[in-house]
Amino acid sequence: MADGYPTRTQEVLITGQAVRARLAYVDNLRWTMILLVISMHAADTYSPLGNWYFTDRRPITPATLLFFAAWQMYLQSFFMGLLFFVAGYFVPSSFDRKGFARFVRDRAFRLGLPVLFYMFILGPVTEYFFSHSWNSTEPTSFANEWIKHIRNGQFMQENGPLWFCLALLIFSVVYAVTRSPSRFRARLSNKQEEKSPPGSLKLIAFAFGMAAFEFLIRLMLPGVTFLNMHLGDFSQYILLFSAGILAARGEWLPKLSFATGMKWLVIVLPLGFAAWFTMLSKGGALTGHASAFFGGWHWQSAALDLWESFTCVAMSLGLLALFREHFNSQGRLGKFLSDNAFGVYVFHPPIVIAGARLLHGFSWNPLLKFGLLTGFGIIVSFVLTAAVFRRTPLLRQIL
Numbered sequence: 001m002a003d004g005y006p007t008r009t010q011e012v013l014i015t016g017q018a019v020r021a022r023l024a025y026v027d028n029l030r031w032t033m034i035l036l037v038i039s040m041h042a043a044d045t046y047s048p049l050g051n052w053y054f055t056d057r058r059p060i061t062p063a064t065l066l067f068f069a070a071w072q073m074y075l076q077s078f079f080m081g082l083l084f085f086v087a088g089y090f091v092p093s094s095f096d097r098k099g100f101a102r103f104v105r106d107r108a109f110r111l112g113l114p115v116l117f118y119m120f121i122l123g124p125v126t127e128y129f130f131s132h133s134w135n136s137t138e139p140t141s142f143a144n145e146w147i148k149h150i151r152n153g154q155f156m157q158e159n160g161p162l163w164f165c166l167a168l169l170i171f172s173v174v175y176a177v178t179r180s181p182s183r184f185r186a187r188l189s190n191k192q193e194e195k196s197p198p199g200s201l202k203l204i205a206f207a208f209g210m211a212a213f214e215f216l217i218r219l220m221l222p223g224v225t226f227l228n229m230h231l232g233d234f235s236q237y238i239l240l241f242s243a244g245i246l247a248a249r250g251e252w253l254p255k256l257s258f259a260t261g262m263k264w265l266v267i268v269l270p271l272g273f274a275a276w277f278t279m280l281s282k283g284g285a286l287t288g289h290a291s292a293f294f295g296g297w298h299w300q301s302a303a304l305d306l307w308e309s310f311t312c313v314a315m316s317l318g319l320l321a322l323f324r325e326h327f328n329s330q331g332r333l334g335k336f337l338s339d340n341a342f343g344v345y346v347f348h349p350p351i352v353i354a355g356a357r358l359l360h361g362f363s364w365n366p367l368l369k370f371g372l373l374t375g376f377g378i379i380v381s382f383v384l385t386a387a388v389f390r391r392t393p394l395l396r397q398i399l
Contacts, residue, residue, distance in 0.1 A: 023253075024330045025323040030086055031334075031341040032323075033079045035378055037161065038348050040075050042373040043068055045356045046366040053131035054353045056360050056369070062286075064366055069285075073276070077308040078315040080164065080233070081240040085316060087168050088244025089253070091175055104176050111169040113398045114346055118162040119155045122346070126160070130353040156227060160349055163228045171241050197252035200260065203313055210239050211309040215302055222295035232295065236312055253320065261321025268314035272307070279303045336386065343385035343399040344378075351384065352377040 044052035047068035048060070060068075095103045124146050127134045134145045149155055159166055198206070213235035224231050247253060280286050283300035285293060292298035330338065355376035359369050390396050 025328040027338040031337040077311040081236045085240040085244040088241040107172045111165045123158040130350040195250040207309040211305040214305040218295035264314040265318030340385045344381040348381040
């Protein structure tokens with residue numbers, strides 16, 4: 001970030017350019033979430049939970065399984081939703097400055113091109129050369145498999161982690177279409193008296209609404225994916241993106257109560273963990289009967305939706321307040337991480353897979369391998385992004 005404005009790299013994830021003042025804590029929060037994305041995919045490699053290109057799953061102890069379940073479920077409950085909130089926060093200022101046509105054109109370039117790059121180039125390279133997940137019953141080549149990948153329409157589901165950019169593009173276009181007729185009224189209303197951020201009662205109501213929305217989607221569309229987007233999670237993403245837009249209009253972030261944010265964190269960490277463990281144990285998940293948590297008219301599904309929603313609100317509010325209060329500056333390292341975060345987000349899958357293959361032959365504890373793979377994925381992804389990917393003429397235009 002320079003002169004108070006996000007870099008091109010930052011724009012891709014937060015979809016904004018003009019910011020009233022430098023928000024270093026938002027930058028720091030954003031790259032922190034991307035580090036957690038890498039750790040999630042490292043966990044997917046060794047945990048029996050989740051899906052990933054390449055897995056190295058061996059028998060694990062109940063304690064190890066409990067660790068992976070806690071780590072993955074807690075992350076899944078908030079980290080992508082928080083990225084959608086941050087993205088939504090910078091959308092109104094970008095639209096106000098650019099207008100409808102330029103805003104949509106810019107979003108299509110900065111979000112759409114990385115998605116196409118992953119679908120047609122990086123994704124196929126990852127599948128064929130790294131994960132070896134393109135299987136054929138007869139000798140073949142990358143070119144033949146690539147053509148088959150396009151011909152059978154498989155590429156439509158192969159956007160990897162770039163589903164996030166595709167969703168942001170869709171959200172941004174919907175925002176532009178609904179906002180355009182009232183653009184000038186919105187600009188005028190933006191100059192009116194600022195509103196206060198929502199209090200605890202409104203946040204509780206928001207969490208309940210998110211849980212209800214999530215329960216209904218998972219009831220009607222259990223396990224359904226569209227263009228690699230898991231629709232059961234999109235109630236959270238839609239509401240958090242919308243909340244980010246409202247936060248920008250009301251200028252909530254500078255006025256968030258640090259004490260309130262910490263209270264929510266205190267609740268969600270110890271009490272939320274107790275509720276999480278009780279829910280899993282009473283619902284049968286710890287004894288291998290977890291299907292009722294994935295949707296349908298089951299109390300387990302409703303309980304999980306409620307737990308995820310309250311954890312999402314608490315973690316998002318608490319982390320925003322915490323980073324604003326204590327991590328609102330950047331040195332050389334912080335700027336390096338911010339500048340390269342999006343490139344890391346795009347390119348980390350083949351790097352994580354390569355690291356997992358290097359560790360495959362070692363019969364070490366899965367938690368140790370998870371930690372090593374997370375560190376490997378983070379370090380190598382940032383080094384290659386800074387030294388190679390963002391210096392490549394065509395790539396640097398979209399990174």
